Every structure is written in C-alpha cells, then in structure tokens.
Amino acid sequence: MKKGSLWSWFWVALGAIYLLLPLTGTFIFSLRAKKDTLSFVAYQNAFSDPKFLESFGFSVLMALLTIIVSLLITVPTAYWVQLRLPRLRPVVELLTLLPFVIPAVVLVFGLIRIYSRPPLALTGSSFTSNILLIAGYTVLSLPYMYRAVDNGLRTIDIRTLTEAAQSLGAGWPTIILQVIFPNLRGALLSGAFLTFAIVIGELVLAAFLARPAFGPYLALLGQNRAYEPAALAIVSFALTWACVGLIQFLGRGKTDRDRGLAGPG
Numbered sequence: 001m002k003k004g005s006l007w008s009w010f011w012v013a014l015g016a017i018y019l020l021l022p023l024t025g026t027f028i029f030s031l032r033a034k035k036d037t038l039s040f041v042a043y044q045n046a047f048s049d050p051k052f053l054e055s056f057g058f059s060v061l062m063a064l065l066t067i068i069v070s071l072l073i074t075v076p077t078a079y080w081v082q083l084r085l086p087r088l089r090p091v092v093e094l095l096t097l098l099p100f101v102i103p104a105v106v107l108v109f110g111l112i113r114i115y116s117r118p119p120l121a122l123t124g125s126s127f128t129s130n131i132l133l134i135a136g137y138t139v140l141s142l143p144y145m146y147r148a149v150d151n152g153l154r155t156i157d158i159r160t161l162t163e164a165a166q167s168l169g170a171g172w173p174t175i176i177l178q179v180i181f182p183n184l185r186g187a188l189l190s191g192a193f194l195t196f197a198i199v200i201g202e203l204v205l206a207a208f209l210a211r212p213a214f215g216p217y218l219a220l221l222g223q224n225r226a227y228e229p230a231a232l233a234i235v236s237f238a239l240t241w242a243c244v245g246l247i248q249f250l251g252r253g254k255t256d257r258d259r260g261l262a263g264p265g
Contacts, residue, residue, distance in 0.1 A: 023237065030230035042227035043235075052232070055217035059206075062130070062213065063199035066137040067192045070145045073138065074191070078149045079180055083158055096146040099139055104204040107136055112208065129209050136205040141198050145191040152187025153180075193243035201236055 033042040111132050115122040122128035165175045206213035222229035
C-alpha cells in the first residue's frame with residue numbers, strides 16, 4: 001500500500017510539474033515588461049486598454065446569453081428523455097458528443113455558408129451575427145451542459161416530483177421552471193461555469209464571424225505586443241480555474257447537505 005501510494009504521488013507530482021512549469025514561465029515573462037525588474041506593468045497596460053474592456057464585456061454578455069439558451073434547450077430535453085423516452089438516451093448522448101468530433105472551424109463555415117444568403121441572411125448585421133455566435137457557442141457547450149444536467153437529473157426522483165406537481169394542477173412549464181430547475185441548482189451552476197469558461201476563451205467562431213470577443217482580441221494582441229498577451233493569458237487561465245473552483249465548492253456543499261439530510265444511517 002505504501003509503495004502504491006508513493007507511486008500515485010509521483011504521477012500527481014509529475015502532472016503538476018507538467019502543468020505548472022509553463023504557467024510559471026508565462027507568469028514570470030509577463031512581469032518583465034520593465035527592463036531588469038519584475039513589475040505588473042503588462043497587466044496595467046492590458047487592463048487600461050479600452051478594447052480589453054470592450055472585448056471582455058462582450059464575451060461575458062455572450063456567455064450569459066449562451067448559458068440561458070443552453071439551459072432552456074438542455075433541461076427540458078434531458079428531463080423528457082429521462083422521464084418519457086429512456087430508449088433515446090444513447091441517441092441523445094451521441095448527438096451531444098458531436099461537438100467533440102466536428103471542429104469549430106467546420107461549424108462556423110457551415111453557419112456562414114447557410115446563413116449568409118437568403119432566405120436567412122443573418123451575417124449582414126451585428127445583431128443577427130451575435131445570434132449565430134450564441135448558437136455556435138451553445139453547440140460547443142452542449143457536451144458539458146447536457147452531462148451536468150443529466151447527472152443532476154439522475155440524483156433526483158423526477159417521476160415522483162412530476163406526479164406530485166401534476167396532482168396539484170401544475171402544467172409542464174410550471175413543472176420544469178418551478179420544480180425541476182430548483183432541484184438541479186448545483187448541476188446547472190456546474191454547466192453554467194463550464195460554459196462561461198468555454199465562451200471566454202473561444203477564438204474560432206468569434207474570429208470568422210467578425211465579432212469583438214475576448215479570444216480574437218487576445219490573438220490580435222499577441223501579434224503586436226509581447227508581454228500583455230502573456231498577462232492576459234494568465235488572467236484567462238485564472239478565470240477558468242476560478243470557475244472550476246466554484247464548481248467544486250458548490251458541488252461539495254451540495255454533497256455535504258445531502259449527507260446531513262440522509263443521517264448517519
């Protein structure tokens with residue numbers, strides 16, 4: 001057991017070194033914007049750039065809208081499949097895995113080719129292009145959001161909850177919005193944070209749709225400057241890990257509450 005434990009810690013340490021060394025190097029490089037000293041000048045320059053605030057705010061807005069659209073599509077679908085159509089679960093799971101197989105560049109070229117001509121010419125204005133961008137983000141986040149929702153639905157007795165709500169006269173919209181959604185709070189937050197992290201760092205869709213998102217701004221900045229892109233890469237990575245940390249914290253809190261309700265027996 002001791003030998004196995006040491007071997008496990010060896011691989012954990014090796015993985016940590018593999019991940020942390022590049023980040024450490026990037027962080028140190030971002031501090032060398034001022035010659036012969038370590039400073040946060042690169043971070044100050046990046047944060048003071050109006051385009052940074054514009055692109056980051058745009059990506060945050062797109063992320064929030066993507067989360068809303070994803071929830072409105074994924075929750076009813078996963079709920080109905082588990083409640084009424086369990087035989088279709090393999091088909092739905094396969095469909096949700098397609099974004100892992102189809103590259104984002106193929107997805108965005110398909111969107112541009114289909115929706116750049118009549119009768120659905122959506123690439124001619126900023127508003128309709130944003131709609132296409134949200135649709136593409138929704139597809140990219142589908143594997144993560146669906147699995148978060150599906151795992152959450154498996155932890156609750158949706159059939160009993162549905163029958164109880166129907167016995168009180170609730171309709172399907174009321175059941176989904178006032179019964180299912182509150183019981184999936186932890187799962188929905190997990191899917192939402194993962195979707196947020198995906199949208200903030202996404203490059204291909206926003207670049208080809210010519211939208212002022214954070215990913216294209218970071219790529220353009222990397223072509224003209226040296227230290228500011230490294231600083232923003234660290235910031236982006238920190239935001240991603242903050243989302244993961246919130247998922248772990250909220251999930252752990254939910255587990256602890258469930259154990260407390262279950263009792264020692």
